[in-house]
Amino acid sequence: MDPPELPECPVCLQPFDGESTIxxxxxxxxxxxxxxxxxxxxxxFPRTIRCPACTQLVSYPTQGPSALPxxxxxxxxxSSLLQSNPNCLNSKxxxxxxxxxxxxxxxxxxxxxxxxxxxxxxxRDTISVDTSVALDESxxxxxxxxxxxxxxxxxxxxxxxxxxVSLFKVGSFTHSNDNRFNYSYFAKAxxxxxxxxxxxxxxxxxxxxxxxxxxxxxxxxxLWYNEETGNLYLICERKHTxxxxxxxxxxxxxxxxxxxxxxxxxETISRLHEAELVTGYTSLSCFGIDDFGHLFIDLNDVFMxxxxxxxxxxxxxxxxxxxxxxxxxxxxxxxxxxxAEFVKKRDIDLEFGKSTISYSSDVWSIACxxxxxxxxxxxxxxxxxxxxxxxxxxxxxxxxxCEELHLAWLDKVSGLLDTKLGSDxxxxxDLLHKCLCLDPGTRPVVTDLWKSMRELIIKPxxxxxxxxxxxxxNKSTCHCLLLGDLxxxxxxxxxxxxxxxxxxxxxVESGVIEGIRENSIKCTDLKGHLDCISGLAVGGxxxxxxxxxxxxxxxxxxxLNHVHTFKGHEHKVMAIVYVNREAPICxxxxxxxxxxxxIKAWSMHDYSLTCSMSGHKSVVSxxxxxxxxxxxxxxxxxxxxxxxxxxxxxxxxxxxxxxxxPFGSILCLALDNQTxxxxxxNGYIKVWKKDVGLKPISAHMSSIFSVCxxxxxxxxxxxxxxVVVQKLSGDDDDVTEIGSISGDSVVTALLxxxxxxxxxxxxxxxxVYSFGG
Numbered sequence: 001m002d003p004p005e006l007p008e009c010p011v012c013l014q015p016f017d018g019e020s021t022i023x024x025x026x027x028x029x030x031x032x033x034x035x036x037x038x039x040x041x042x043x044x045f046p047r048t049i050r051c052p053a054c055t056q057l058v059s060y061p062t063q064g065p066s067a068l069p070x071x072x073x074x075x076x077x078x079s080s081l082l083q084s085n086p087n088c089l090n091s092k093x094x095x096x097x098x099x100x101x102x103x104x105x106x107x108x109x110x111x112x113x114x115x116x117x118x119x120x121x122x123x124r125d126t127i128s129v130d131t132s133v134a135l136d137e138s139x140x141x142x143x144x145x146x147x148x149x150x151x152x153x154x155x156x157x158x159x160x161x162x163x164x165v166s167l168f169k170v171g172s173f174t175h176s177n178d179n180r181f182n183y184s185y186f187a188k189a190x191x192x193x194x195x196x197x198x199x200x201x202x203x204x205x206x207x208x209x210x211x212x213x214x215x216x217x218x219x220x221x222x223l224w225y226n227e228e229t230g231n232l233y234l235i236c237e238r239k240h241t242x243x244x245x246x247x248x249x250x251x252x253x254x255x256x257x258x259x260x261x262x263x264x265x266x267e268t269i270s271r272l273h274e275a276e277l278v279t280g281y282t283s284l285s286c287f288g289i290d291d292f293g294h295l296f297i298d299l300n301d302v303f304m305x306x307x308x309x310x311x312x313x314x315x316x317x318x319x320x321x322x323x324x325x326x327x328x329x330x331x332x333x334x335x336x337x338x339x340a341e342f343v344k345k346r347d348i349d350l351e352f353g354k355s356t357i358s359y360s361s362d363v364w365s366i367a368c369x370x371x372x373x374x375x376x377x378x379x380x381x382x383x384x385x386x387x388x389x390x391x392x393x394x395x396x397x398x399x400x401x402c403e404e405l406h407l408a409w410l411d412k413v414s415g416l417l418d419t420k421l422g423s424d425x426x427x428x429x430d431l432l433h434k435c436l437c438l439d440p441g442t443r444p445v446v447t448d449l450w451k452s453m454r455e456l457i458i459k460p461x462x463x464x465x466x467x468x469x470x471x472x473x474n475k476s477t478c479h480c481l482l483l484g485d486l487x488x489x490x491x492x493x494x495x496x497x498x499x500x501x502x503x504x505x506x507x508v509e510s511g512v513i514e515g516i517r518e519n520s521i522k523c524t525d526l527k528g529h530l531d532c533i534s535g536l537a538v539g540g541x542x543x544x545x546x547x548x549x550x551x552x553x554x555x556x557x558x559x560l561n562h563v564h565t566f567k568g569h570e571h572k573v574m575a576i577v578y579v580n581r582e583a584p585i586c587x588x589x590x591x592x593x594x595x596x597x598x599i600k601a602w603s604m605h606d607y608s609l610t611c612s613m614s615g616h617k618s619v620v621s622x623x624x625x626x627x628x629x630x631x632x633x634x635x636x637x638x639x640x641x642x643x644x645x646x647x648x649x650x651x652x653x654x655x656x657x658x659x660x661x662p663f664g665s666i667l668c669l670a671l672d673n674q675t676x677x678x679x680x681x682n683g684y685i686k687v688w689k690k691d692v693g694l695k696p697i698s699a700h701m702s703s704i705f706s707v708c709x710x711x712x713x714x715x716x717x718x719x720x721x722x723v724v725v726q727k728l729s730g731d732d733d734d735v736t737e738i739g740s741i742s743g744d745s746v747v748t749a750l751l752x753x754x755x756x757x758x759x760x761x762x763x764x765x766x767x768v769y770s771f772g773g
Contacts, residue, residue, distance in 0.1 A: 006081055007074050010053040011036035016071070016078050023071035026051050027058035027643065028628065031074055037065035043691030045641060045651040050691065055674065056627040057641065059650055104713055104757055105181070105725065105738055105771055109194040114729075117193050118736070120208060122222040122235060124185045127165065129226065137229065139304040140167040141238065144221075159221050164240065166300040167224070167233035170204060170486060171196060174230060180521040180769070181725075183739040189225040192232045200485035204234070207299055207481075210275035211236070216268040217275065218288060218298045236300040239288025243295070244331060247284060247373065255456060262370050262453035264295040269362050270446050272297055278480045280338035280357050281309070282365035284331040284372075299481065305332055306482035313342045313391055331380065333368035335361040336390065336406070336438055341483055343394045357480040360440035366449060367435030375416045382412050406438050428452050521741065526766035528553050528562050531572075533760030535623075536751035539578030543758065545749075545766055546573035557753075560768065566602070568609070575623040577630070579644060599623065599632055601647065611647050615640055618665075626671040633666035633678060663696070667718075668750075670709040675728070679704040679716060687728070687735075697735055699724055706760070708750035715757060717747025723759060741769060 006015040007023070009032055016023045016033065023031040030053040032040075042060075043050055049060035061067035129142045144159040159165070171192040183191070193201065211220035218237045225232050246261070268287065272279070279286075279302050286301045309332070334342075337357055371379050386409035393401040413436065417429055431452050435443050454460070481487065531548035538544070542563065543555040550573060552566035599620055601610040618635035625631070629650060630642040641650040663680035670677040676688040683700040685707060686693065702719040709715070709728075714735070717723040723741040728734075741759075749760030757769040 004081055007031075007078050009033040009036055011040070015082075016074055018075045018079075023074045024065045024068040025071050026068065027645075028054055028056045030054060031071045034065045037068075041691075045653055045691065048641070048651045050674075054627070057629045057650065059643070104710075104715075104752060104755060109190055111729070113194055114190060114736070116205075117190060118186075118734070120222040121186055121189045122224040124225065124227065126159065127167070127224045127235065129167070136304070136307075137231065138169040138307060139300065140233065141165070142167055159237075164238040165221065166236050166238040166298060166304075168236070168300040168303045169231045170200070170223070170234050171232045172230050173225070173232070180523065181739050181741055181771075184737040185225055185227060186736060187738045188230075189223060189232055192225075193223070197485050203479065203481070203484040203486050206275070206277070206479065207234070210272075210277060211299070214271045214275050216271035216294075216296055218296045218300075220299065234300060236298055237288075237296075238298060238300075239290060239296060241289045243284040243287045243289070243369070246289070247331070258370070258373050259453045259456035260293070261295075261373060262366075262456075263450055264293070265366050265369060266446050266450035266453065268295045268297050269366055270450070273359050273362070273446065273478070276478050278357055278359060278362055278478045279306075279365070280341075280361045280480050280482055281306070281332065281334035282362065282369055283333070284369065302481055303487060306487055308332075309334055309339075309482075310342060310345075310487070313339070313346065313395070331372065333365045333372075333383065334387065335364040335440075336402075337361055337440060338480070338482065339387070339391055340394060341480075343391070345483075345488060346395075356440075357478070357483060358440050359446070359478055360443040361480075363435050363443045363446060363449065364440075366446070367432050371413065371417065371432060375413075375420055378416055379413065382409065382416070403438065410436060425456075428456070521769050521771055524560060524768040526555060526560060526562075526768065527764070528555075528565075529764045529766075531764060532762045533749050533764065533766055534572065534574050535576040536749045536758050536760055536766070537576045537578040538751060538753045538758075539580050542578075543751075543753075543766075544576050544578055545760060546576040547764070548572040552576060555766075568602075569600075574619065574621055575632075577623045577625045579625055597634070599630075599642075613642055613647055613649075615649055615652075621666060622668045624669040624671040624676075626673075631669055631671060631676065633669045635665040637663070637665055639666065639669065639676075639678060667703065667705055668707045670707045670714075672709040672711060675709060677707050677709050677714065679707040679718075683718075685714075685716060697726075699726070705746065705748045706750040708752050708757075710752040713752060715750050715752060717743075717750055717759065719746055721746055723747055723750065723757070743767070 008015050009021055009023070010030070011032060012021070012035070014021045014033065016031070021033040021035070024034050024037055025031050026049070028051050030051050032052055036052070037049070040049060040052065042048075043057065045057065047060055047062060048057050050057050126145055127142050128145045129140050133141045142165050144161070144163040144165055173188045173192050193204075196204075208220045208222070211217045218239070221235045221237070223232055224235050243261070265282075265287070269282075279297075283301070283305045286298055286305065288296045288298055290296065335357075338361060341357060368379075368383060372383075386405060389405050390402055393399075393405060410433070414429075414433060417432070421429065431444060431449065435449065437443050526543075526545075529545065529547040529549055529551070533545055533547055535546040536543065538557065541557055543557055543560075545553045545555065547553070550567070550569045550571065552573060553562060554564040554566070555561065556563050597614065597616050597618060597620055599613040601613075602608070603610050613630075613632075616632065616634040616636055616638070620632055620634050622633040623630065624633075625644070628644045630644055630647075632640045632642065634640070639653040641653070642648065643650050663682055663684055663686065665681045666678050667681055668679045670679075674690045678686045679699075680686065681703050683698060683702055683704055685697040685699050685704065687697065688694070699716050700718055700720060704716050704718040706718065707714070707716045712727045712729070714726040714728050715723055716726070721743045723743065725738045725740060727736045727738055729736070741757075743759065743761065745761040745763035745765070747759055748762050749758075749766075751758040751760075755770060759767040759769065761767065
């Protein structure tokens with residue numbers, strides 16, 4: 001037989017000895033040593049403390065723990081055990097098991113996924129799309145608006161006032177209009193991200209983080225969901241001026257300006273390579289220019305032009321015949337190996353062109369832009385003719401024609417270059433010629449091209465570029481943006497969430513996310529009251545509902561049928577709770593039009609009145625129970641705490657601030673574990689988590705008449721007839737709106753139990769919602 005355990009303090013785990021660890025008895029009956037009671041954090045409720053053994057909120061004397069009774073019996077037991085067995089040891093305390101309630105809405109994404117992506121979602125009112133510029137649904141232009149929502153953005157997503165932005169579509173959300181549950185803006189954005197392939201997500205995160213680290217990449221502010229079209233867009237900064245504007249200005253005859261542009265191009269591409277990113281082509285429209293003449297690459301424009309190149313290959317002809325499209329295509333220079341990869345994506349197996357995309361692919365494109373500045377329009381025309389013929393040869397799997405076309409084009413370019421520069425700049429012409437080699441392995445690195453441009457301006461005495469060159473050359477991995485999952489979406493996702501949805505219900509076709517519409521909310525109506533529903537409670541297998549008709553109805557949770565009606569109030573019944581004890585009681589509070597303002601406790605054995613609790617200065621509007629403590633909220637703006645064992649007052653919260661508070665009357669309360677939620681008449685929700693107040697939440701634009709919390713789920717409803725569903729994160733106290741349920745009457749009472757949401761309405765009906773019907 002195991003020896004008996006020594007009584008110990010639940011905080012420091014030291015045995016009680018009456019000297020260093022003196023056991024003091026709390027009102028709940030548990031004992032804690034005097035030293036630990038002094039060090040325990042004090043709740044925001046005055047003259048209270050939370051028992052470390054049962055977490056119940058109990059009275060705490062203002063004199064400190066010395067005013068609490070000493071547990072003499074516990075000290076006598078400890079002394080007796082030590083005398084009989086001095087070596088007796090305490091066993092480790094057991095970890096209590098906590099049963100969790102099922103989720104109202106299945107967790108489509110994990111908490112870790114939400115934490116990683118939540119700050120990348122831009123608020124809905126921060127982007128204004130420019131409808132006058134009709135490019136493509138996949139690529140839009142817009143402006144960052146000066147809305148109040150911008151102040152709530154993460155520091156990584158901050159945009160300047162009236163900042164020009166570009167938008168590239170990464171996915172879409174489709175849903176049925178007849179679904180009762182309306183997913184929120186944020187939930188739709190996260191849902192699209194979660195159902196994307198892992199490769200696309202990794203690529204998207206790589207782009208977002210690279211824009212933060214690398215100076216020459218236009219900042220990616222985050223992801224914005226267009227509620228009108230259902231598309232999710234990557235938002236990037238857009239410069240007012242691009243290289244396309246520069247080439248039209250006619251300054252390309254100036255060799256110094258040409259050299260400066262060449263250096264800027266090399267530096268920009270070098271910073272892109274530092275992020276292990278490769279485009280495989282460049283276009284004049286992809287490079288923006290700031291006020292100091294520095295170049296930046298717009299990755300959204302890279303995706304847009306890349307999408308057009310894909311279309312050109314699929315059709316093996318040019319684009320639309322308007323002037324802008326022709327000009328754009330003339331200034332686009334994909335590398336030969338990128339074109340070969342695009343053709344392979346069309347299920348054409350090439351026996352030649354085995355070169356893969358590398359950092360040298362961008363060197364080809366840079367050289368083409370530099371030659372365009374030197375030779376001007378004639379180079380663009382010759383290059384576009386070559387690329388179109390090269391694509392045709394690739395599609396027809398004719399490797400010999402590809403090589404002949406390349407040699408013929410290279411000879412023409414060399415002739416044009418000699419005509420333009422004559423016998424000058426021999427080294428630069430030779431270097432540009434090497435950059436256009438068909439084999440990427442023979443092309444020079446970006447830094448060599450940069451030094452060649454620099455020598456057109458100045459010849460330095462000391463060379464400091466060797467370490468940078470080696471750093472770039474030694475990189476073994478790179479990611480080509482135009483060959484990733486963002487540019488080539490599959491027809492069907494292979495990701496199945498933990499709720500067991502089949503692939504057939506979760507489809508990603510051209511970036512379109514479906515499946516949520518298949519999982520609707522079913523609804524059941526409970527009718528029996530003659531006036532507005534004012535409160536709901538669950539206990540003992542029953543649902544209790546109170547109403548302005550002065551009655552309390554009892555419903556069976558199994559069949560949702562009516563069982564009994566309590567009658568006894570003289571005024572409107574405003575709130576109700578059920579206390580599950582040895583002698584279960586149902587507590588209800590009435591309006592008391594004559595100034596009663598009391599709280600009544602009823603016995604569930606003989607349905608008699610047990611006691612009345614008074615103290616509020618106005619109508620008692622709401623009740624809640626947790627850990628043997630009764631919480632009551634009132635129109636006087638205060639929350640009172642009552643001990644259930646003897647119905648004595650325990651503490652008052654907010655009484656001093658009620659007069660000056662901008663929040664006004666408390667209309668409803670909700671409790672779960674160590675979280676207290678209070679909803680005020682101005683539409684704000686105040687939360688106390690582990691007795692610490694959090695930042696007020698603006699959940700509704702109108703009055704909130706009811707609030708309910710269960711685990712992480714927070715439900716609120718009121719004047720606008722909608723029930724807003726939110727989740728409160730356990731780690732960072734972050735509140736996320738998941739969606740809302742549209743109703744046909746004012747919401748006056750809410751209760752969540754075992755996956756069911758009970759909604760009391762002003763039209764006398766109780767609606768029971770459950771997911772997955």
